[in-house]
Amino acid sequence: MGFYVIAHRVNDATKLRRALQAGANALEIDITRKADRYKAWHGSEIIDWNSANLEPHLDAVARAISRPANSNVSLLILDLKYNQNAKIEARHINEIRQIVTDHVLTPINGPNPRPDRGLFALYTVSRPYRRIFDDAMAIEGLSDHEGVNLDAVSYSRTDRMSPRSALRWRDRSRAVPLRNFMYSAGISATSHSRQAKRDLQEAQRIGxxxxxxxxxxYAWTFNRANNASHWVRDYALDGIMGNMARNFRHLAGDPGYYGLETRLHTREMTPPFQRPF
Known part of the structure; x- marks a missing residue:
């Protein structure tokens, strides 16, 4: 079984180039809605709104990862960034999903891909969007190459998504079945590493x-490959998300150097997050 080196915030051409040069086999892209358009934008970045439209960015991603040198890219993490002014509804979620399918998944996987091989897209769903995303799945079921990532971090202590809570959400979801599912935890202004470690330990025990x-x-967000590799070993992670510093090239190219008895996941392998049905 392989693991993922996930490049953080691949929202423009520069970040995409750096991620691929570092050998990342998974890309995180932030998505928000502004003025009836969908943008590849985190919310804190200074950007040119005219160049941040989601469709052309995904076209650029598809062109880049279709090259033989980048054919190891097998996962997209699409983070639906909460914006109370965006007024996101279920139909908007499904519009985003269709854009991702048309501009990346189908160009890479072809019209009739194997359900357990190829490029996959997991949507990171924050607490404000969980019900809306569930409604969207009820309207338009997930394809074989779509799935959900639930993250432990939320906006207050009482809102924290534990591994058990994530499983309950998965099993109550209106996607029947929710085949591709991942759980993540990490370090941010609202979530210190001790809590992230507890969450990942619990997930490891459950597994x-x-x-x-x-x-x-998977865990996020790392600046040093050595630190990331410790988390992979300690919590039996399937992936780590990092800011693509130079040392991540070494992690992606030679995991054994860091004591990892694994290799990078490819499109020719069944993803670790896919449940058998």
Whole structure:
């Protein structure tokens, strides 16, 4: 089984080039809505609004990862950034999903891909969007190459998404079945590393019990490959998200150097987050 080196905030051409040069096999792209357009934007970046439109950015991603040198890119993490002014509804979620399918998934996977191979797209759904995303899935079911990532971080202590809570959401979701599912935890202004470690330890214990409660997990966001590799080993992670510093090229190219008995996931492998049905 392989693991993912996920490039953080690949929202423009420069970040895309750096991620691919560093050997990342997964890309995180932030998505928001502004003035009836969808943007590849985190919310804190200074950008040219005319160049941040989602469709041309995804076209550029598809062109880049279609090249043989970048054919190891097998996962997109699409982070739906909460914006109370965006007034996101279920139909907007499905419009975003269709854009991703048309501009990246179909160009890379082709019209009739194997359900357990190829490029996959997981949507990171924050607490304000969970019900809306569930409504969207009820209207238009997820394809074989779409899925959900639920993150532990939320906006207050009481809103924290534990691994058990994530599994309950998964099993109550209106996507039947929710086949591709991941859980993530990390360090931010509202979530210190101790809490992230507890979340990932719990997910590891749940997974060790086997059965349908096994969880695929990744952690974020790292600046140093050595630190990231410790988390992969300690919590049996399927991926780490990093700011693509030079040392991540070494992690992606030679995981064994960091003591990892694994290799990067490719499009020819069944993803670790896919549940068998």
């Amino acid at each position: 060790a019990a086997g059965g349908d409660d096994q969880m695929s997990t």
